[in-house]
Amino acid sequence: MNIRAIPKKMVPKRLDYERFGSLYALILLFIISSIASPYFLQLQNILNILRQVSYTGIIALGMTFVIISGGIDLSVGSMTALVGGIVILTLNKFGGEIGEIGAIVVAIVVGMLLGLVGGAANGLIITVGKVAPFVATLGTMAIFRSLTLYISNAGEFRSASSMYPELGMGDLIGIPVPVWIMLGLAVVFHIVLTRTRYGRYVCAVGSNERVARYAAIKTEVIRFTSYLVVGLTVAVSAVLLSSRLNSISSTNAGLNFELDAIAAVIIGGTPLTGGSGTIPGTVFGAIILGIINNMLNMLGVSPYLQGTVKGLVIIGAVLIQGKRR
């Protein structure tokens, strides 16, 4: 072997941050929170935090793929509202005809398809239309929200089903269903990102699209499918959200989800320029945001100030990443 000693300094430090930085931050925050508030460590509180972050956390998993491949998706919040609303409409339409369970299955399938269609729309505008991802999804963000408002007449989608809420409210050995789904998806996505060709290609495209194209990678296909992935996670999140509330507000549902999802990815150590990133990082990033919200509530900080703290954390995370580089 020609593996020869080269000064330690040449070994990238950034890797450490990517892999563990968000975990260190999470542990630190956890310790501070346990000291600051006696209620923090109570199981119910922890589970609450996890459930609260799971909706945007699930979307952040898909967002990780998009951002690693060099894109961004601003439309996830309003897509959540649109998909959630139509899932409820489907549920109500079929509820009387094929029984509740059948209707729920149909509604979920419709939701997933709709998520894929929304993602495909973004993906096509970006890859075929060659519109910058920021602009394309800014446009669809407006479109999805407007369609939701139009369909519901700016009101609420309310489900008539009594079984549907059990999906979102339920738990398995004490842990809420959405948390299970977030963790399950995280495991799958982690394997896809690190152990499959697709995951490798996503990183390659984000790292240098030209190199990837010359290496016979179908870069447009990779970019397109990353939007399908995030569309699917949006659909999952929309189903969970709508079933928890048994309704979807056309004005409020999914509001600012794109910010939380992108923030979780960034705090998790994925650079906004793409090329690398980790799924565990994103999960830690999402939980960090959740704990911060939770603590600020417990400490009685004005809810109006919570956005400030969140913003500072995001900027701080990026600053640290920049310094490490």
Added chain:
Amino acid sequence: MQSRMDGMDGVIIKTAGISKEFSGVYVLKDINVEIRRGEVFGIVGENGAGKSTFIKILGGTYTPSEGQIFFDGKPVHIRDAGVAKRIGIAMIPQEVNLVSDLNVYENIFLGNEYRVGAWLLDKKKMMSKARELLHDLHTDIAPDERIDRLSVAQKRMVEIAKAITHDPKVLIMDEPTASLTQYEIDVLLDLMRRLKERGVTVIFISHRLKEVKRVCDRVMVLRDGETVSIDSATDLSEHEIAKRMVGRELDTIFPEKVEAQGTTVLRVEGLSVKGVLHDVSFDLKKGEILGFAGLIGAGRTELAEALIGVRRKTSGKILVHDKECVVNSPGDAIRHGIAYLSEDRQGIGILTSFNLVANTTLVSLGKYCRLLINARKEREKARFYVDAFNIKAPSIETRLEFLSGGNQQKVSLAKSLDPGPEVFILDEPTRGIDVNAKKEIYDFIRQLVMSGISCILISSELEEIIGMCSRVAVMRDGRIAGILEGDRICEEEIMYYATGLKGRAS
């Protein structure tokens, strides 16, 4: 401190005991050198010998761990590039460093724009000054051309124009001739002489010893971070310089030529690409090295790009084993056994943020997967190439950005080779790498053709073309001007065809 005498006896830069260490490892040890005013001072050495570190210290990118620099007799601390610029040291980096969205004159004056009043830019003055500078360099680049439309060589010319805008006292050039054609090199060397006449000191780093010998007054040889010798260039033969660089006797650098084995593997008929290629036809035999010579812009890289499906052809056929192939994407090319090693290593060849393993298997990843990537198999293959190509890296997990140019090139080679091509197109495979690594790559190309792979070697180094190829196609203006064989493969013949003195009119 030092006496101020230095300034008067014509020494512009003096280094006293300059060393540089990274985490306890010395990459530069006790360099003592006096560089005189108005001389061309050559620095040669293998990759990793410390050349770049040394000039980065002079240019303010690094600060020395030990030692003192005197500029014009006065001790100076070159903390950053700004200080270097202020005292009159300009540096042309090895990699092109221009803003591709801006045009030529905007890049030349980036950060030093001429103004009308306090706020408005004086475009006219910048345009005319830029035109003047470029004219000095004997290039016909338009000052308002966008950078991304220029060839690599043209970009380098702009980089040089940018560096001499500020009338530096010392101009440092790190491998400026890499990727330039002979004509452009002549222009550049001539420019160096003219700068020298104006009293400018030029510090010149190059792997091309012929140029060093031609243009330098004195040559410093570095090896493993230490000074081996500083001598007048006229006292040294190229052979002697090379010997000192590697620290041993070098045998001839080119391996023995191999006879082609007969059957035609690739046939190209009437290939045209709108605006760049016109009716290109040639064939390539099994185990042959077919050279492609020509000036920059003659269409050689464009031909390679058409062969691998990056450029859409307007007419013509590509036949592999006498069967016509549809090649519309790099994927098609790889399926038909055509691989490409790019001249633009960092822009096309490798992913600097990926590690050695992931780069090696980037093209051929399918071979290592069922549903999941077989990491063990992948790492085994990476280790195989590390051994086979003598790649020097801390580990196979190292990101490529931390490897030297020569080692990056070897990884790029491994990547292109791993899918198992029959036809291998090598575009400037030894650009900017040292003598030893070059020899390794030549030997390796020979092994390839011995094993029955056919190579197309695109190169601007005539020596390389002449030393390696059994046939040479010379291109001019997007056409093949002539194909040379046997004794006709020599510098004069190639240049006749390349410049249009012989061969098909365009």
